[in-house]
Amino acid sequence: MTDTLERLAGILEARKQADPDSSYVAGLYAKGLDTILKKVGEEATETVIAAKGGSSEQLVYETADLWFHTLVMLAHQGLGPEDVLSELERRFGLSGLDEKAARRQK
Numbered sequence: 001m002t003d004t005l006e007r008l009a010g011i012l013e014a015r016k017q018a019d020p021d022s023s024y025v026a027g028l029y030a031k032g033l034d035t036i037l038k039k040v041g042e043e044a045t046e047t048v049i050a051a052k053g054g055s056s057e058q059l060v061y062e063t064a065d066l067w068f069h070t071l072v073m074l075a076h077q078g079l080g081p082e083d084v085l086s087e088l089e090r091r092f093g094l095s096g097l098d099e100k101a102a103r104r105q106k
């Protein structure tokens, strides 16, 4: 499963050298962070709409768009899926309620 994320992250890294006219990802990098963040916001909204009223197929499609654009965002910021997966690994065994309580004590 993570092979797919690693493979995609490799492509996103390589697209940093690509021509924006021949690559959607290179085009996003060229337009900059604000454009990438706008796409993330749009895809998040489309995912919510699909979850509320769409088919399973639409929800999977929109979630893929959302994941893809968040991976572009991470790559633009010098991060990758391994960073997010490490954070999720760290959270294993830590209840969300306990984590929230610990944050409130800070």
Ligand SMILES: N=c1c2ncn([C@@H]3O[C@H](COP(=O)(O)OP(=O)(O)OP(=O)(O)O)[C@@H](O)[C@H]3O)c2ncn1[C@@H]1O[C@H](COP(=O)(O)O)[C@@H](O)[C@H]1O
Pocket (backbone or CB within 6 Å): 008, 011, 015, 022, 023, 024, 025, 026, 042, 064, 065, 068
């Ligand atoms: N996984 C994806 C992927 N998912 C979604 N998209 C694109 O993300 C866009 C989604 O935007 P919308 O749904 O809003 O559609 P749109 O109206 O056409 O988009 P905009 O004109 O508003 O940008 C579409 O253009 C999709 O084609 C993707 N584009 C690329 N990839 C991967 O990235 C690789 C590199 O792509 P290029 O850089 O284009 O070679 C590809 O081989 C794929 O593996």
